[in-house]
Amino acid sequence: MPENKKKFIAVIGGSDPTSKEAKAAEKVGRELARHGAILICGGLGGVMEAACRGAGAEGGTTIGILPGENRRAANPYVQIPIATSIGYARNAAVVKSAQAIIAIDGSYGTLTEIGYALQSGIPVIGLNTWAISRNGKQDSSIIPAESPSQAVEMALELAVD
Amino acid sequence: MPENKKKFIAVIGGSDPTSKEAKAAEKVGRELARHGAILICGGLGGVMEAACRGAGAEGGTTIGILPGENRRAANPYVQIPIATSIGYARNAAVVKSAQAIIAIDGSYGTLTEIGYALQSGIPVIGLNTWAISRNGKQDSSIIPAESPSQAVEMALELAVD
Amino acid sequence: MPENKKKFIAVIGGSDPTSKEAKAAEKVGRELARHGAILICGGLGGVMEAACRGAGAEGGTTIGILPGENRRAANPYVQIPIATSIGYARNAAVVKSAQAIIAIDGSYGTLTEIGYALQSGIPVIGLNTWAISRNGKQDSSIIPAESPSQAVEMALELAVD
Amino acid sequence: MPENKKKFIAVIGGSDPTSKEAKAAEKVGRELARHGAILICGGLGGVMEAACRGAGAEGGTTIGILPGENRRAANPYVQIPIATSIGYARNAAVVKSAQAIIAIDGSYGTLTEIGYALQSGIPVIGLNTWAISRNGKQDSSIIPAESPSQAVEMALELAVD
Numbered sequence: 237m238p239e240n241k242k243k244f245i246a247v248i249g250g251s252d253p254t255s256k257e258a259k260a261a262e263k264v265g266r267e268l269a270r271h272g273a274i275l276i277c278g279g280l281g282g283v284m285e286a287a288c289r290g291a292g293a294e295g296g297t298t299i300g301i302l303p304g305e306n307r308r309a310a311n312p313y314v315q316i317p318i319a320t321s322i323g324y325a326r327n328a329a330v331v332k333s334a335q336a337i338i339a340i341d342g343s344y345g346t347l348t349e350i351g352y353a354l355q356s357g358i359p360v361i362g363l364n365t366w367a368i369s370r371n372g373k374q375d376s377s378i379i380p381a382e383s384p385s386q387a388v389e390m391a392l393e394l395a396v397d
Numbered sequence: 398m399p400e401n402k403k404k405f406i407a408v409i410g411g412s413d414p415t416s417k418e419a420k421a422a423e424k425v426g427r428e429l430a431r432h433g434a435i436l437i438c439g440g441l442g443g444v445m446e447a448a449c450r451g452a453g454a455e456g457g458t459t460i461g462i463l464p465g466e467n468r469r470a471a472n473p474y475v476q477i478p479i480a481t482s483i484g485y486a487r488n489a490a491v492v493k494s495a496q497a498i499i500a501i502d503g504s505y506g507t508l509t510e511i512g513y514a515l516q517s518g519i520p521v522i523g524l525n526t527w528a529i530s531r532n533g534k535q536d537s538s539i540i541p542a543e544s545p546s547q548a549v550e551m552a553l554e555l556a557v558d
Numbered sequence: 559m560p561e562n563k564k565k566f567i568a569v570i571g572g573s574d575p576t577s578k579e580a581k582a583a584e585k586v587g588r589e590l591a592r593h594g595a596i597l598i599c600g601g602l603g604g605v606m607e608a609a610c611r612g613a614g615a616e617g618g619t620t621i622g623i624l625p626g627e628n629r630r631a632a633n634p635y636v637q638i639p640i641a642t643s644i645g646y647a648r649n650a651a652v653v654k655s656a657q658a659i660i661a662i663d664g665s666y667g668t669l670t671e672i673g674y675a676l677q678s679g680i681p682v683i684g685l686n687t688w689a690i691s692r693n694g695k696q697d698s699s700i701i702p703a704e705s706p707s708q709a710v711e712m713a714l715e716l717a718v719d
Numbered sequence: 720m721p722e723n724k725k726k727f728i729a730v731i732g733g734s735d736p737t738s739k740e741a742k743a744a745e746k747v748g749r750e751l752a753r754h755g756a757i758l759i760c761g762g763l764g765g766v767m768e769a770a771c772r773g774a775g776a777e778g779g780t781t782i783g784i785l786p787g788e789n790r791r792a793a794n795p796y797v798q799i800p801i802a803t804s805i806g807y808a809r810n811a812a813v814v815k816s817a818q819a820i821i822a823i824d825g826s827y828g829t830l831t832e833i834g835y836a837l838q839s840g841i842p843v844i845g846l847n848t849w850a851i852s853r854n855g856k857q858d859s860s861i862i863p864a865e866s867p868s869q870a871v872e873m874a875l876e877l878a879v880d
Contacts, residue, residue: 244790274799299799305645305815305839307727308880316757316782318801320812322644323627324513325486329803329812332788341532344516351508352485356788364532371502371525397791405629435638460638466654466678466806468566469719477596477621479640481651483805484788490642490651493627517627558630646835647808663854669834674807677827686854693824693847 242297245391246276246334248350249283249365250343257283257341260363262290263384264338269296271392276301276334278326279310279317283340288313301330328352335395338387339365339378350378359394361387403458406552407437407495409511410444410526411504418444418502421524423451424545425499430457432553437462437495439487440471440478444501449474462491489513496556499548500526500539511539520555522548564619565717567710568598568656570672571605571687572665579605579663582685584612585706586660591618593714598623598656600648601632601639605662610635623652650674657717660709661687661700672700681716683709725780728874729759729817731833732766732848733826740824743846744769746867747821752779754875759784759817761809762793762800766823771796784813811835818878821870822848822861833861842877844870 245268265287268275275291277284279300288298292313300314305321320326327345331352336359339346353360354377362378369375381387406429426448429436436452438445440461449459453474461475466482481487488506492498492513497520500507514521515538523539530536542548567590587609590597597613599606601622610620614635622636627643642648649667653674658681661668675682676699684700691697703709728751748770751758758774760767762783771781775796783797788804803809814820814835819842822829836843837860845861852858864870
């Protein structure tokens, strides 16, 4: 299958996950690669690195969209580093380059990425991540998954064109 | 007082507020100007325009940090339009240029701005806006205000340097 | 005159000018302020700081569109610091927020700003700055001025809406 | 060879090249792919599309770093589209993600990319492109090549880490 027919899925999450979350991220990366999807992430450590390690172990392609201007800042499992040089405004680029998002745990940066995805109508699957409510009403746009495998299945099924 | 000694406060919120929210935004703008603060916003319509209208009516200074490359896209109450040309990645610039944030209602774009502010340690005061919880635990970083006046008081008091 | 009816003129140039160039930048800042124009710049040192110092001495308004996320990184003569957080991609924002550009000497960053201005049809006035030719043919889009006063006159006259 | 050990080379140039320039771009793309390099470009038409077409014909990998937020705006020969959403500020990302640059003909956007590359110490090889002089002195940082093959050889040889 040519690269541009493959599904591009972003995995987002913090740089300081618990070991349980890191394992979930690695599993997500593995499953994405097994299904022939291309993994997009922010290119740094934590959830991003664990997901890339998993994808790489299964021969998948990994893209790291970095905040800085040094391509060598990517984690060692990123095959295609993009040095945006635009700081955390790059969170918009991580998300908008993907057809669906899997959010694992996550920090405030992850929250910005969730906002950008929902703004663009890109599906967000959540694994132990943020929940949001507006003016007292629950917003159920973040679709909860119960396991890494289910998160990947849902992301591939809901991926927009 | 020289401009750069004044407090810079951002007002964020959606482009399609209810009339009650628009009134709250206008009141926030008025109160900021009365206290000698400079209003920063995203420069477009809705909450942004209402806040600028209020600030302008009290002789305050209004800055609009626009997503596009056309400075004339600013609402008519923006005195200082900045045409960033970087799209919704400009949400990072709106927030990081401010010393405190007042979020009124808000859309997913507002959620990205809240995330960027909390990431940088910039206080966020909320008026009928997003609430967030992570992995089942409420995150109380968004400080609720009960009125526009109270929101302004809290923003000025909590403003970081 | 309300702020948004004033002319917004950007002064661009390197952070390490000769003393002659710094004097020219200060003079350009003074003249812009005397003519009621608002000065936009990249907010840092060198040409940017000298121009702001000149404008401030005449009571003019100065805007610094910074690369980083710290508003306190602005030079002391910037009255309105904008912390874009997008690094040198902010060069696009400096230029596109202005109605005309005055380039003084300048580094490679200045060259990117000249390119962005010409791309958007924003007039560029040059004082001892870059000259460009394409495929062997001189490109005369950078309009040379012979003095700071003349540069300011030309910028105000050629400013686009 | 793993992807991240390959050389990443950007090809920059306008969206409206002459047929001679388009042929040169296609040849550059072919040669890069034959040498196992990964092609980075701005993802749109003209020089970018011709270079991607050439690289694709030789089985090379092509990355398109797009200005908009729609990944489908990429030319059909882009295998890995990145939707930065930051407009022409993305020119910084195109350049800083590469280890060397080949500039073919080019518009004012190309001039911004040359400026960003030289600012970061990334070598720029030119084929019938911009020449620059500062304050009356020729700046010879843009290294002229006499043919597409020579441009590729020089880019691969001069590529920084």
